[in-house]
Amino acid sequence: MIYLDYQATTPLAPEAFDAMVPLLRDQFANPHSAHRAGRLAAAQVEVARDEVARLLPSGGKLIFTSGATEALNIAIQGAPPGDIVTIATEHAAVLDTVEVLARSGRRVTILPVDAGGIVDLDAAARAIVPTVSLVVAMLVNNEIGVIQPVEALADLAHRAGALFLCDAVQGYGRVPIPANVDMVAISAHKIHGPKGVGALWLRDGVRPAPLIHGGGQEGGLRSGTLPPALCAGFGIAARLMRDRAEEDRTHIHGLSLLARTLFSDWTLNGAATQRYPGNLNLRRDGIDGARLLSHCRNVAFSLGSACASGSGRPSHVLRALGLTDAQARGSVRIGFGRYTTAQDLERAATELNEAAAVQAAP
Structure with a gap:
């Protein structure tokens, strides 16, 4: 199996796995316990916290959660009262959460994007007014890889007296966070x-106001027993992202150039330059992405967000670019990274191109 779905999830680094095993098997104490074993587990959590924080802006506080969806919910639902502004191409964890708040009476503005998937800053400036308390934007889009002008959006938010929340899930460790x-x-x-x-x-x-109440862990912001093994694995993965940054960047850039050649008969969805190169969302006339996925059983790729893959609806991100339903359904996402080889891409491209040619044939 050739794995080309790095935006859905990445292969676990062997170093992260090795760091987790002792905490799962031997050092299993509750990190919130006061005895020596508990303090040792807590120390591992704090080492991991420091490692993860080193790829984030200086200062501040890092709280561990069960994932980015919970983190986004804490930030959005726990933000001060007021209007909310976000973007049409955000992840469902943002759009579904603000929709719930809108049904309860909060005013929510969803900003459109241009054909390249980039938000218009003039439209954002008109929408981000003093009644707004929170602006939410994704740094790197999970479906099309484009990079939003997060720094400029954060400036607009602050001028209006609002907080700015960045969904950096796809950009953390790869693209500088303003x-x-x-x-x-x-x-x-x-x-x-x-x-x-x-x-x-x-x-x-x-x-933000906490969503989960109980033991008061994580400074009272996120109650619940922390998993030291998972935190340790996160910390090692973050350290590797920092230590291998240049090596990974060069490798992924080279793969991107190769992929553009291998998929030259396809059209790129989203901006061609203002993007993370390890994410290529491609479309081709006359094909159906779901049929292609079924046919190419030896290649793991995606039709869009893994979180919405079972909905049967065209991607809201691609529709926001102005694509028709047919164009959206004829699109695939190719994601690659640290452990992808040039041979992997070449073999996958051969299989995808051959299957697409059969579909598109009159």
Whole structure:
């Protein structure tokens, strides 16, 4: 199986796995217990917290969560009362959450994007007014890989007196996170860490209302027993993202150039330059992505967000670009990274191109 679905999840780094095993098997104490074994487990959590924080803006506070979805919910639902502004191409964890708040009476503005998937800053400036308390934007889009002007959006939010929340799940460790954001949501399994753990970074002085109540862990912001093994795996994965940054960047850039050649008969969805190169969303006339996925059984790729893959609806992200339903259904997402080889891409491209040619034939 050739794995080309890095936006859905990344392979677990062997170093992260090795760090987790002792905490699962031997050092199993509750990190919130006062005895020596508990303190040792807690120390492992704090080492991991420091490692994860080193790829985030300086200062602030990092709280561990079960994943980015929980982190985003804490930040959005726990933000001060007021209007909310976000973007049409955000992840469902954002759009579904603000929709719930809108039904309860909060005013929500969803900003459109251009054909490249980038938000218009003039439209954002008109929408982000003093009644707005929270602006939410994704750094790197999970479906099409485009990079939003997060720094400029955060400036607009602050001028209006609002907080800015950055969904950095796809960009953390790969694309610099602007220093002027107020909250950042991230996830371990997108950077070769384990599933089941994420984090919410909060600028000093920012304190959303907690969603979960109980033991008062994580400074009272997120009650519940922390999983030291998952935290440790997250920490090692973050450290590797930092230590291998240049090596990974060069490798992924080379793969991107190769992929553009191998898939030259396809059209790129989203901006061609303002993007993360490890995510290529491609379309081709006359094909159906779901049929292609069924035919190419030896290649793991995606039709869009893994979280919405079973809905049967065309991607809301691709529709926001102005694509027709047919164009959206004829699109596939190719995601690659650290452990992808050039041979993997070449073999996958051969299989995908041959299957697409059969479909598109009159």
